[in-house]
Amino acid sequence: xxxxxxxxxxxxxxxxxxxxxxxxxxxxxxxxxxxxxxxxxxxxxxxxxxxxxxxxxxxxxxxxxxxxxxxxxxxxxxxxxxxxxxxxxxxxxxxxxxxxxxxxxxxxxxxxxxxxxxxxxxxxxxxxxxxxxxxxxxxxxx
Numbered sequence: 224x225x226x227x228x229x230x231x232x233x234x235x236x237x238x239x240x241x242x243x244x245x246x247x248x249x250x251x252x253x254x255x256x257x258x259x260x261x262x263x264x265x266x267x268x269x270x271x272x273x274x275x276x277x278x279x280x281x282x283x284x285x286x287x288x289x290x291x292x293x294x295x296x297x298x299x300x301x302x303x304x305x306x307x308x309x310x311x312x313x314x315x316x317x318x319x320x321x322x323x324x325x326x327x328x329x330x331x332x333x334x335x336x337x338x339x340x341x342x343x344x345x346x347x348x349x350x351x352x353x354x355x356x357x358x359x360x361x362x363x364x365x
Contacts, residue, residue: 230346
């Protein structure tokens with residue numbers, strides 16, 4: 224339960240970080256070395272980069288709310304266990320891809336950006352065993 228709460232806090236911090244990056248979006252993309260890729264992806268429509276960043280912040284917030292739902296601190300959201308599973312799979316893939324990128328071309332920002340998803344997977348893993356951890360199940364509300 225504490226690990227799920229920690230995962231939720233991390234997601235909320237990441238969401239706030241994305242909102243903060245809106246004020247210096249090109250610099251943030253440049254720091255990660257994806258500035259050209261991002262601008263090519265939106266075909267010159269810069270507003271789409273801001274919309275994408277806001278959408279990511281909302282997705283991170285929703286992932287945090289699902290962690291709180293799985294821990295019982297928040298009301299039960301629909302498909303909580305499925306959402307936790309999808310979050311774990313996506314972050315596992317991100318950690319593996321980031322780890323491979325670190326092996327190929329090491330830099331500290333990439334390394335930290337790869338360790339964080341692995342840590343979030345560790346935080347969210349107890350959410351899969353809803354029978355043991357979810358207080359709603361224990362109370363007979365599921």
